[in-house]
Amino acid sequence: xxxxxxxxxxxxxxxxxxxxxxxxxxxxxxxxxxxxxxxxxxxxxxxxxxxxxxxxxxxxxxxxxxxxxxxxxxxxxxxxxxxxxxxxxxxxx
Numbered sequence: 800x801x802x803x804x805x806x807x808x809x810x811x812x813x814x815x816x817x818x819x820x821x822x823x824x825x826x827x828x829x830x831x832x833x834x835x836x837x838x839x840x841x842x843x844x845x846x847x848x849x850x851x852x853x854x855x856x857x858x859x860x861x862x863x864x865x866x867x868x869x870x871x872x873x874x875x876x877x878x879x880x881x882x883x884x885x886x887x888x889x890x891x892x
Contacts, residue, residue, distance in 0.1 A: 801829035801853055808833045808859050811843035819843075823850035833859030 805822065809815035810832035819830055830852050832840045840856035847854055 802827040804829045804831065806831040806833055806857075806859070810834055811836075811839045816843060819847070819854070823847055823852050823854070826851040828852040829855060831855045831857050831859075833857045835859070 805828055807815050807818055807830060810819050810830070811834050815832075815834075819832055822828055822830055830850075832844050832854055833856075834840050835858065837856060837858040840858070844854040844856045
C-alpha cells in the first residue's frame with residue numbers, strides 16, 4: 800500500500816510526464832496522473848509497465864474541486880512549461 804499520494808496535474812504532458820518518470824521508481828508512492836483527457840492519462844500510465852509506484856490515471860479539471868483523494872498526506876504539482884510564465888506550484892497537505 801502506498802504511503803504517499805501525489806497528484807500530478809498535466810501528468811502525461813512533457814514536464815508532468817518527466818516528473819512521473821522520475822518518481823515512478825518509488826514503491827511507496829501512488830501517482831495520480833491527471834489531465835483533461837482520461838484516455839491520454841490511461842495510455843501514458845499503461846506504457847510505464849516497470850513502474851514501482853502505483854500509477855492511477857485521472858481526469859482533472861483545474862476549475863473543479865481538487866482535494867485529497869484518500870485523506871492521506873498528498874502533494875499537488877501543477878507543471879508549467881516554457882510557454883507558461885509562472886513556476887511549478889507544489890502544495891502539500
